Amino acid sequence: MKPNRSLTNLGIALGWGLFVIVGVRLVDSGFGFWKKQRETLSQAQEQVKRLQGWLDVEKPLRERQGEVCGSLGRVSGTDLSWAAVQGLQKVAQEQGVSVTQLQPSRTSGQGPEVLHLDTRIEGRLEQVSGLVQRLPEFLPGIRLDSVQFVPQGGNRIQALLRLSLSLLEH
Amino acid sequence: MKLLQAQTTQDGSAKLLSMKARPMTGVDEETAVNALKECVQSLPTPAREVWGALSTGEMLTRYFTLPSEDLDELKAMALYQLDGTLPYPIQECVTSVKPLGPAGEATRVLVAVVHRPNVERLIRICQRAGLTLTGIVASSEAIGCWHRACWPSVQGSSPAGWLVADITREGLDLGVWVNGSLIYMRHVLGAVGTAEDLTTRFQETLQAYSKEQVGPPVEQVTISGGSKGFEFIPLERLESNLGLPIHRVDPQSSPFKGAFSAISQALSPEVSFSELLGVVCAPRLLEIDLLPVESRQEQARQVLFRELRRTALLVSLSMALFLVWVGVEMGGTWWQLRRAQDQINLLEPQAARVKAIAASIQSVERARQDYAFQVELLGNCTKHLLPGMTLQFLGLEADQAVTLRGTAPDLTVLTQYAAALREEPVWKEVDLRSAKSQREGGSSATDFELVLQPKSPRTR
Numbered sequence: 156m157k158p159n160r161s162l163t164n165l166g167i168a169l170g171w172g173l174f175v176i177v178g179v180r181l182v183d184s185g186f187g188f189w190k191k192q193r194e195t196l197s198q199a200q201e202q203v204k205r206l207q208g209w210l211d212v213e214k215p216l217r218e219r220q221g222e223v224c225g226s227l228g229r230v231s232g233t234d235l236s237w238a239a240v241q242g243l244q245k246v247a248q249e250q251g252v253s254v255t256q257l258q259p260s261r262t263s264g265q266g267p268e269v270l271h272l273d274t275r276i277e278g279r280l281e282q283v284s285g286l287v288q289r290l291p292e293f294l295p296g297i298r299l300d301s302v303q304f305v306p307q308g309g310n311r312i313q314a315l316l317r318l319s320l321s322l323l324e325h
Numbered sequence: 326m327k328l329l330q331a332q333t334t335q336d337g338s339a340k341l342l343s344m345k346a347r348p349m350t351g352v353d354e355e356t357a358v359n360a361l362k363e364c365v366q367s368l369p370t371p372a373r374e375v376w377g378a379l380s381t382g383e384m385l386t387r388y389f390t391l392p393s394e395d396l397d398e399l400k401a402m403a404l405y406q407l408d409g410t411l412p413y414p415i416q417e418c419v420t421s422v423k424p425l426g427p428a429g430e431a432t433r434v435l436v437a438v439v440h441r442p443n444v445e446r447l448i449r450i451c452q453r454a455g456l457t458l459t460g461i462v463a464s465s466e467a468i469g470c471w472h473r474a475c476w477p478s479v480q481g482s483s484p485a486g487w488l489v490a491d492i493t494r495e496g497l498d499l500g501v502w503v504n505g506s507l508i509y510m511r512h513v514l515g516a517v518g519t520a521e522d523l524t525t526r527f528q529e530t531l532q533a534y535s536k537e538q539v540g541p542p543v544e545q546v547t548i549s550g551g552s553k554g555f556e557f558i559p560l561e562r563l564e565s566n567l568g569l570p571i572h573r574v575d576p577q578s579s580p581f582k583g584a585f586s587a588i589s590q591a592l593s594p595e596v597s598f599s600e601l602l603g604v605v606c607a608p609r610l611l612e613i614d615l616l617p618v619e620s621r622q623e624q625a626r627q628v629l630f631r632e633l634r635r636t637a638l639l640v641s642l643s644m645a646l647f648l649v650w651v652g653v654e655m656g657g658t659w660w661q662l663r664r665a666q667d668q669i670n671l672l673e674p675q676a677a678r679v680k681a682i683a684a685s686i687q688s689v690e691r692a693r694q695d696y697a698f699q700v701e702l703l704g705n706c707t708k709h710l711l712p713g714m715t716l717q718f719l720g721l722e723a724d725q726a727v728t729l730r731g732t733a734p735d736l737t738v739l740t741q742y743a744a745a746l747r748e749e750p751v752w753k754e755v756d757l758r759s760a761k762s763q764r765e766g767g768s769s770a771t772d773f774e775l776v777l778q779p780k781s782p783r784t785r
Contacts, residue, residue, distance in 0.1 A: 189651070192658050199665035206672035209679045216682045223689050287703070291696050296689040299699045304719035321688070 224295045235270050236261075239320050242293035243274065250286040252278035271300070272318040280312045287314070294320060326357060328364035329601040330372060339605050342369050346596045354450060361454035374459040377447050378600045379615060381465040381498050382512035385411065385438040388539055394428040403436045411438060419444045421613045425508050425539060433539065435508060437463055437613045448620055457624060461615040465489070465500035465510035467603030472547040473505060474606040475574045484545040488531065488569075491599040492517055492550030492558075498600065499530050503540040507613070520558055524566040531567075549574040553594040574599070702727055702751060702779050709745035711738050727777040732770050736760060739773050746777065754778040 236259045247254050256275035261268060276283060283304070290297055300317040307313050330343040345367055347360040387410065391402045400422045408415045418438045425433040444461060451458050472489045483505070491498040494516050501509035511533060513526050531543055546569050548558075564571045604611070699721060706719060706727055718730035733739040739760060746755045758774040 185651070185655075189655050189658065192655070192662060196658055196662045196665060199662060199669060203665055203668045203672065206669065206676040209676040210672065213675075213679045213682070216679060216686065220682050220686050223686050284704075288700050291693050296685075296692045297696065298692050299696055299721065301723050302699075302703070302719075302721040304703075304716070306715070306717055 235268070235320065239270055239272055239294060239297075239318075243272065243290075246286055246289050246293045247276065250278070250282045250289070252276050252282045252286045269319050269321045272316075272320070274316045274318060275313065276316065277307065277311065277313045279310050283312050283314045287316070290318070294318075296320060326360035326364060327596065327598060327601060328361065328368070329598055329605065330368050330370070331605040333605070341605070343367070344598055344601075346598075354446060354453075357450045358453045361450060361456070365454050365456065372456065375451065375456045376604045377451060377458050377461040377616075378464045378467055378604060379439060379443070379447065379461055380495075380512060381463055381500070381510045382496070382514060383439055383443050384463060384510070384512075384615075386510060387436045387438065388425075388433065388537055389436065390431045390433050392430050393432060396422075396424070399424060399428075399432060399434055403434055407436060407438065413440055417441050419615050419617045421615055423507075423612050425506075435539070435613075437510075437615065439615055441617065444615060444617060448616075457627075458616060458620070460611070462604060462611045463507075463510060463613045463615065464491075464498050464600040465512070466507040466611055466613050467600040468498055468549065469500045469502045469507050469603065470606045470611065471599050471603035472549065472574050473502065474603075475549075476547075476572075480572070486541040486543045486545070488527070488534075488543045488546045490527070490546065490548045491597055492523075492548060493597050494551075494595060497523075497526055497530075499527075501534050501540060501543060508540045509534050509537060517558075520562050520566075523558060524563060527563075527567055543569060545569065546571045547574050548572075549599040550597040551595040698779075699725065702777075705749055705751050706746075706777065709742055709749075711742055714738060714742060725779055727779070729775040729777065730773070732772055734771070735769065736762065736771055739771055743775065746775075751779055752777050753780045 239259065240257065243254065243257070254274060254276050256273070258273040260271045260273070262271065263269065276286065278286070287299075287302070290299075298319045300319050302317070303315040305313045305315070326347045326349055328343075328345045329341070331339045331341050333339045345364040347363055349356050349360050387403075387407060389403055389406050391399050391406075393399050393402060400420075403422045404415055404420060407418075407420070411418060417440060419441050420439075421437045423435045423437070425435055447461065448458055468491045469487075469489045472487075473483060476483045483502075485504060487502040489500050489502060496515050497513040497517065499511045499513065500507050511530050513530070517523050517526070527546065534540075534543065546567065548571065560571050560573060702725070703719065703721065706729055707716065710716065711733070713734040714731060716729060716731040718728065720728040722728065733742065739757075743755050743757065746752055754777070756776045756778070758776055760771055760773045762769055762771045
């Protein structure tokens with residue numbers, strides 16, 4: 156075989172080899188990309204399903220929120236302070252307890268806005284106790300940060316309550 | 326130039342589609358090509374296989390007795406024996422070797438030899454007319470096949486030694502068949518004039534056959550040819566001259582009667598198609614193959630390349646289809662992904678709102694539980710107060726620890742109170758911060774401060 160013929164054959168073989176290698180790599184990477192795309196699609200479809208699931212339970216959740224949170228669930232922004240004061244006054248009236256001091260303050264960090272109520276109330280032991288017990292009925296989600304009961308003589312008692320309440324929905 | 330087209334089926338039956346004959350004005354190649362082209366163009370369907378027939382007159386036959394059973398060895402030996410006995414070098418010939426009778430230490434073989442230019446001329450003419458030859462057969466053998474197919478069953482099985490003859494304007498094509506196989510062939514040039522002339526030629530042939538000593542004596546003669554060639558021949562006289570029974574192969578009584586009679590009306594009655602009909606009758610039985618090996622190799626190479634091209638095309642098409650399918654699938658995936666992402670963008674704010682509702686419900690419920698727990702803690706502090714004990718201060722700290730300040734009659738009562746508290750499952754620790762006894766008047770009292778650490782509601 157002549158040398159130039161050998162070189163030609165070698166060139167053809169190398170060309171074919173290169174073509175096959177590049178082709179295989181291209182096909183391989185194409186399939187890899189497709190596989191990844193399909194996985195992403197599968198994850199996205201699952202996420203859609205999950206989000207759809209949340210929307211499906213929106214109605215029963217709203218009903219439940221209505222039951223649990225009452226009118227306070229619909230309160231927003233500055234109305235929260237007034238709603239809290241009204242609720243406290245209402246339960247105090249019902250229990251026959253006098254609210255002698257009420258000092259609202261607000262804090263807002265990264266989470267929802269929180270209303271703090273420093274309250275001083277006076278009354279008979281059972282009245283004060285009844286007010287403390289019934290507070291969640293009028294102010295759903297209320298938290299008792301601290302409480303001090305100081306006997307005032309006889310059956311009367313003074314309670315210093317630090318309450319906190321946060322907005323339920325934004 | 327004669328051309329016949331037939332359709333054969335798996336079971337061996339054949340149907341004649343066309344029989345054409347064109348007179349040739351000359352014997353040059355160009356004229357032959359044109360005549361063949363004319364015939365080919367008039368064929369009803371394209372041909373799948375093409376068989377050529379060479380006149381026995383163009384062949385030389387030789388007989389050898391060779392000491393081998395192997396066909397390849399026999400061929401090699403026959404060619405060796407032939408060298409130098411032919412009018413032209415063996416390299417310029419196309420040969421076909423056919424064993425006669427059983428193979429053994431002395432195998433009798435028939436060697437048909439054709440001058441290669443004659444075969445190449447036939448191949449060239451066919452190629453130029455657009456036909457690729459599948460095989461080339463000797464006219465005598467093809468005629469024998471035709472006569473064998475036409476042998477009437479009413480006359481019983483065909484005889485052992487049998488002389489077949491086809492009468493044409495150019496001369497006589499003769500062959501001797503033994504047990505269904507051609508063992509001798511001969512061509513006699515010149516038109517047949519009279520019955521005596523024909524008798525003489527038959528007798529010469531029978532003598533030549535007998536001289537070769539290649540088979541049993543002839544018992545039967547069959548003749549065929551163009552229908553006009555028989556008019557002047559009184560078969561009875563011929564029979565008596567030869568002393569052998571003579572049977573005429575009549576196209577009208579052949580197995581192809583229907584097709585042949587319909588077509589033969591359009592033909593010149595002088596033209597004999599016996600050799601072509603023989604090829605149709607039993608192409609697979611023809612044993613003398615005169616197509617050169619190089620032509621077969623060339624054909625095989627062409628078939629291989631054609632198959633390779635077809636395979637490559639199929640593979641390319643399959644790949645292209647596969648890639649199109651992959652492309653469509655990838656496009657579909659991309660489109661679905663885009664739609665899913667649009668849906669997510671649309672649903673996420675709505676779902677976030679619903680999640681916030683759920684979180685607020687959870688928060689309220691947790692707050693309620695915590696609140697109830699705190700109230701329970703406060704109630705628990707006062708539940709175990711013993712007679713004489715008073716609480717001056719009851720404070721719930723931010724970490725839910727409860728500080729109690731009060732007065733007890735003595736330390737024993739205070740200890741009992743603390744023990745009762747420790748018994749309660751709500752408290753994790755009950756610590757005494759201070760206890761101080763005081764005596765006022767006749768009674769004593771102990772001021773104390775207790776710090777109670779509750780258990781978490783979940784660990785109780």
